[in-house]
Amino acid sequence: MTNDERSRPPVHALLADGTTICIRSARPDDHAQLRCLYEEMSPENLRLRFFVASRRSAEQAADRACAAPRAGYLALLAETKGQIIGLAEYESADDPADAEISLAVADDLHHRGIGTLLLEHLVSAARADGIATFTADALAENREVLKIFADLGLRTARHFEGPELRYSIQLAEDETYLTAVEARGLTADVASLEPLLRPSSIAVVGAGRRAGSVGRAVLRNLRTGGFTRQLFAVNPNVSSLMSVPAYPSVSALPRVPDLAVLAVPAAVLPETAEECGKAGVRALVVVTAGLDATEAGALLATCRRHGMRLVGPNCLGIANTDTKLSLDSTFAARHPRRGTTGIAVQSGGVGIALLDGLTRLGLGVSSFVSLGDKYDVSGNDLLQWWESDGVTDLALLHLESFGNPRAFSRTARRVSRRMPVLTVDAGRTEAGRRAAASHTSAAATRTMTRQALFTQAGITATGSVGELLAAAALLHSQPLPAGNRVAIVTNAGGAGVLAADACAEAGLVMPSLPAEVIDDLLDRLPEGASPVNPVDATAAVTEAQLKSCVDRLVRHGGIDAVLVVLVPTAVATATGEDLVRALTDIPGRRPRTVAVVRLDQALPVRLLPTKGDGTIPSYADPQTAAGALAHAVRRARWLARPPGAVQNLPDVETRRAHEVAETWLAGHPEGGWLDPRACAELLGCYGIPQLPWAWAESEDEAVRAAELLRGPDGRVVLKAHWPGLLHKSEQHAIHLDLRGDSQVRAAFRDVATRFAGLLTGVVIQPLAERGTELFAGVVQDEVFGPLVLFGLGGTATEVLADHAARLAPLTDLDVHDLITAPRCAPLLFGHGGSGPVDLERLEQLLHRLSRMACDLPQLAEADFNPVLARPGGITALDARVRLLPRPAQDRYLRRLR
Known part of the structure; x- marks a missing residue:
């Protein structure tokens, strides 16, 4: 399946200097602007791009990018305020896994990260299209583009062909590439927050004369808090408020403020934000609450269009206690005490409680951000700010939701090694997202998922504000x-x-x-x-x-x-x-x-x-x-452990797994549980060990299968199958310990009679040897990504609920934690004198399950129960996989929400 280029939604992302740009597919109506992009290049840059300084090349390049969609080709544009400033393309020819790329950036906008950001998005799209390698030709003297290729973080090779260099770039995602993307994201994120948390000027829009109004309270705190830089009020009815000069509109201000705090009614918020954007304001703090869906969408769209970072809406405000700034643009009753603790909260009430608690303790605050409804600026942004501000040594979070948990987890793991990161774990009593019948979905709850996130990221999760403050003090x-x-x-x-x-x-x-x-x-x-x-x-x-x-x-x-x-x-x-x-x-x-x-x-x-x-x-x-x-x-203990590494599995057939999933979904567009044959083929792509089996749709086929699969003791198992069957034991849809043809025939007739109209066939397997019955599964959480579960298996798995969970991709340490965390762990290490099970192969099973979950966004859940563990090996006796038609999502791709 190839990308439909025209269906790719536009995304916004940050350049190295914090500027917001839009990245989108090229359209036919972009032709004139693309031609101008090339025509406005200097002759030297045209020569470096096309190897000849020909203006005809500009027309041809625009024609190619704006042509009708075609397989194996994608053109992505970088755009700011309606102006195209860059283009990246790939096109595959004979080999669909290899594509040629090209890159162009406006002459006056080099060294701002446009080309690199475009290439990151091109790499993500190419991976989803099954492309494994990029190739590019460049003149050896074109040092700028060669540096972009070399610094991407992907494995590259190059060789000379006369004055040209032939570059080969491997698109396999690994830790080196993710780390490089992270580093670029950190630089861009911190730069984008400068006008928010270190503004040179602030305007409070909606500051009124009425005592008790939110806008007036914010203005009062800014003034009495000693804000050291320029401060304005926007109110059309007065010329001054609390000795702060007031102006009728943002456009009437004597200078464009870096930051505008908006405390206006929800109905006029979109137009007020639009006025700020047109004036050149770089960041908004919106304390207004009660936005409907239309107002909310208009607010965020305005911020993206004009490149403004947004805190809120429905927030308490922000503060930065740096003595060079003394910024308190909140409507809290007291100014925060200066200190070294960073705070990010969604609840204003929790924010006030933390501010008061830290003041009592004498710790104080470096910066405080009330995220409110969190349309844009998130906890991930603030962690990166505190990592870089040179002041913060303790981070406190209260997050009710996670926009990108995988990116948050990577950031938190890095920051937690530099300073304690603590959170109040909100929503611990929430039931599972849905009452599912399968083992995996029944076992996985949002609480378990959040705890896995916090544990893996090294975050200290507490149950209350009081507990958080107590831990923070120590x-x-x-x-x-x-x-x-x-x-x-x-x-x-x-x-x-x-x-x-x-x-x-x-x-x-x-x-x-x-x-x-x-x-x-x-x-x-x-x-x-x-x-x-x-x-x-x-x-x-x-x-x-x-x-x-x-x-x-x-x-x-x-x-x-x-x-x-x-x-x-x-x-x-x-x-x-x-x-x-x-x-x-x-x-x-x-x-x-x-x-x-x-x-x-x-x-x-x-x-x-x-x-x-x-x-x-x-x-x-x-x-x-x-x-x-x-x-x-x-x-x-967490700090004493090495970070862990995701294991390389060279024998995995990812491309074939995608083909299996896509072929099955083509015949089942609504998704569902795989039939045994498709399930076995998918597991085979990942080398997941399965007990030998055969499919039978009649008595005679069942007997022939049993003759082939009988072990030395001659016993087999017959399992009924129909789409949607989950609990075979509860349905009495399994016959164990069958000896001889007559017992196999009787078992087949039994299930055929009892499940007439449902039964599509039976699975015949040899009776497994004795061992420890385990459970392994994965659930694809729509917010957190794939969650791998492990624990005691068999019919007791749901009754005893002896499970541990970690978010994929699993590192070697995550796998160790999964195996040792359940109460049944002593059984695996030889408790009772039976000897330890094959721990190495058990670890491999979990690594391969993790890899399958990460490779296939269509994998909604997988359920291996029981997994038989013995000293001589690990075998999945029963496996079920459910697929849904879900598009691939690059959760590490740099983009704003």
Whole structure:
């Protein structure tokens, strides 16, 4: 199947300088502009492009690009504000897997990334069209285009043919190419956010005189927050508001603002945005809520047409506390405190709670963006901004939706290695997207998918704003624990027991202390102290004794963190402040994680300043402290692991798999479950091991198949089949342990009688050997992409729900996690004396399932149950695959939503 070039929808993307351009297919009415594109080139550039400086070449190039659609040819244009500024083409000839490419960019727009961006989109389209290789001819002196080819990130080869170079570019997607695309996207994204988060001037449109109006509140915060650059108000009824000069319209402003904050009624929002775009405004923050579909579409279209980045609508606003800027264009009640935490939220209420919480903690904010309905600027954009701003060292997110989860995951994995990224996992109680009968869809829920995303990306996911702030306080103030071993010190034995319970419930362990440590603690603590873990220092412990005890535990190599639980007593002081000083009276941070629980503390979490510039987190209850420690342990483990790699599978037949899927869908345009023969052929393309089988549509065929497939013991299995049959055991549509022809005939007659009108045939297989029954499957989530599930199989798979999940493509570490996460994992490693199953082939099965899911967008779900695991091999005993007519989507392609 080839691309229909005219059906490709236009997309918008960012150049290296942050400019928005439109990329679309060429049309017949582009002929005049394309001819001008070439005619306006210098003679030298024409010669480099066509090898001769001929104006006739311009006419021919325009003719070719604007001709009627034809197989194997695609012309993509780059356009800004209606002006064509670049063209990229490919055309295949004898070999449909190979295409010749050409590239042209307007003379005055070189070095802005136009050619590279066009080629990225051309590569994506070519892959979908089955093209594997690009070739290009260029003069050896054409260094600019040669550099574009070399820097794409794809594997290239070149050889000289006289003064010309013949370039060959392999289009196989690999980590090198994705990393190169990512790096270019980071540069473009950050540049596009400059006028939003570092504007040289701002206009508040819709600022009124009425107290309590949103526009007036935004203007007040900008003014009282000390915005250091030019500020205007747009109001046709006044000349000044709160000492800020006001003008009747955006077009009447004395200079074009970088950023406009729109607080106008929804009905006039599209025309206001259009006025901003025509004036040259580069970014919008829209606090207006209540847009209908028409207004929303018009707003986004205007922003794309004029190249404006958009925050909102229906948002609280944005802030940047940089002293050179002091930008607070929110309508929050208080200005954010300056600090190093980046915040991106969809909920304004959550945003206010986080701002207030960070202010109480003393952490403060570097930049804050309320995304609102998130038409454009997203959490992915903000992660890249914080990665590059040189200030942010902690990122907090509250995202109710994900526009491009795969791109978000890659960005978050990279950023999480530089700073903690925390989120409130919203919508955890949402049921599965649909009540599906198949095992895979029934097992996969949106909650499981989100958790897989967060786990793989290294994001610390919390259940509430309070839990997020508690974890943030510890991650910001303390070194990460090397492990999960905790020592508890308390001045009240009962409080130590509560802390021990909380730590155990959070997955932390409290190891016994060695004799030498116990002896040291006995020498340091008052008489009657219990120096085991938890350490009961008694109510008589002094400041000096507590400090000495904690310092000794910190130096003990068998402990990763120390949790000090304090209760005010009359023996020491009524407030316990002297005991707190034992922990804070140090010049900096201790080498291990230290946290405090003060049962008399009113706030859930505080940061206690130490003698130096450091802080120690103090919690009001042991559960909160233990939860924060557990989050820190998980982050440390994630950072200690290598990033992982997607395994190369050279024996996969991707092209044939596409042909199998497309052929089957041609006969079943609505999609559905593959018949056994098509299913087996598809699995064969990926080398997925299957038990031998044969198809039979009559008694005699079933008997002949059984004779061929009987093993040494002579037993076979007969499985009924009809389209849509999912649970064979529940339908009693399977006969096991059949011996001899008579039993095979009887089994066939039974299913033929009971399922008359449904049955299309039966599958005959040899009776499998005994082994561990597992389950493996994949669901193609419309938002998150393919999700691979693994766990206990057989008839108990849904009852016990012993499954783990990861988003594809799976790395080697993801596969390891899938195998070790379910409760049934000990069975795979030889629990009970049966010996370990073939783990290498089990890993291969999951890698191949992941590859199949990534290769085929048409794959809606696959269900392998049971997968028989034995020491001698892995075999899928029953496999089902459902296809839907879905187009290929390049989820890593650079484009704006």
